[in-house]
Amino acid sequence: MGKNTGWLGMAMLVGLLAGCGGGDGKDTASGKVADVNFLADNAAWREQRKSELLAPDGWTSLVGLHWIELKSHFIGSGPGSGIKLAVGPAKMGMVTQQSGRIFLTPEAGAQLTLNGEPLKGRVELQSDRDPAPGVVGFDDGKGLLTVIERGGRHALRVKYADAESRTQFVGLDYWAPQEAWRIEGRYIPHPPGKTLTIVDVIGVANESPNPAAVEFERDGKTFRLEALGPPEGPLFFLLADRTSGHGSYSAGRFLDAEGPKDGKVLLDFNRAYNPPCAFTPYATCPLPPAENRLDLLVEAGEKAYAKPIKVL
Incomplete structure (x- = not known):
């Protein structure tokens, strides 16, 4: 591949990635052009997300x-x-x-x-x-x-x-990727063995391991999310925010994060995603606990799924 062709291909890639989810390649929170690597990583994550949903047993x-x-x-x-x-x-x-x-x-x-x-x-x-x-x-x-x-x-x-x-899957819709929604939070460990009661959509309550909370700053305010998962391991969050039912799935979304490093956890809300119940009525999804219902407009990540319209 020639030098000029390579630059042209990179430019086309950036434009394509920026277009995913209706964005123009800018971080709308700061007005600056988003980093190419950030856009590429985000696009790769989205593609993997789609592939898993559409697997024969997805x-x-x-x-x-x-x-x-x-x-x-x-x-x-x-x-x-x-x-x-x-x-x-x-x-x-x-x-x-x-x-x-x-x-x-x-x-x-x-x-x-x-x-x-x-x-x-x-x-x-x-x-x-x-x-x-x-x-x-x-x-x-x-x-x-x-x-x-x-x-x-x-x-x-x-x-x-x-x-x-x-x-007949119609595809996923996202807010434009924004680096400003990649937020480093503070890991606050809980006493060993602590659990959090999680209720699912069929009304069953389970005690889930709750190793820590993560506090983060946004718009000059401090917010807190309770984490689920093994101590010091990958973290899982059930969350709802002010977009729930107003752009994102009404019952909330999921978010994954790596375990803490030097007391910090990276929360990438661009990768907030819908639970299975957004796609099928036959799943038994867990619901966000009261502690994880944020008074915050998280216009990042996956939007509500628009199911195909059946023609009678």
């Missing part, structure tokens, strides 16, 4: 959540099923719960797999709370069935690669 493929209420249920997509699936074999098998354990007996002739191997007889299905959750495959791997546990109850979670929510 959140956009989620098509069902079925609670196991009785001792036994026949499951399948046929009319005679006690738990009727939206996809898959008409008769898949029978799900049984015994003393908090879930078993699946496949229907004769049903082409199923368990963790990639042919499923021939009755098996126990480990849930998402277990070290090695069981994954039942069907329709030549397009469909996946797993067990989740929430508040002592179990449910079947169904994903399908050809789900409309995946095949």
Whole structure:
């Protein structure tokens, strides 16, 4: 590649990255042109985010959540099923719960797999709370069935690669990237073993490890977020702000950060992202605790998802 061609390519890249999310390449908080490396890193993160959502088993493929209420249920997509699936074999098998354990007996002739191997007889299905959750495959791997546990109850979670929510995905929308929303905060450790009560969208409360809080400055004011995760490890934040329901997803957003370095944590609000519930009604997303509801307009990161309009 010649020197002039290289500069032209770089200029085109900057213009393309700046255009993502409707920006002009300027940090609107300061008026200065955003750093090329910052724009490139942000664009790469966005591309990875999209790829994960659109993976065959990503959140956009989620098509069902079925609670196991009785001792036994026949499951399948046929009319005679006690738990009727939206996809898959008409008769898949029978799900049984015994003393908090879930078993699946496949229907004769049903082409199923368990963790990639042919499923021939009755098996126990480990849930998402277990070290090695069981994954039942069907329709030549397009469909996946797993067990989740929430508040002592179990449910079947169904994903399908050809789900409309995946095949008709309309894309993600973002505020223009701004370096001013990359904010260094102060890591304030909590006593060992501290937890924070987190309630999810189905009303189940769980105690989550709460190793620290992070304080940061914005617009001359101090704000505080409670962090979730292992001590000294990667941090996870559930947050809501004044854009929630007014540009960003109404139930709040997620934010990841690396563990503290020299007592500091970098909060990059350009990478605030929607929970799975923004894309599917079958997820069981955690909600931001009261401590993380910011009186701050965070016009950065991912905006509310505009679901495709169905034509009747």
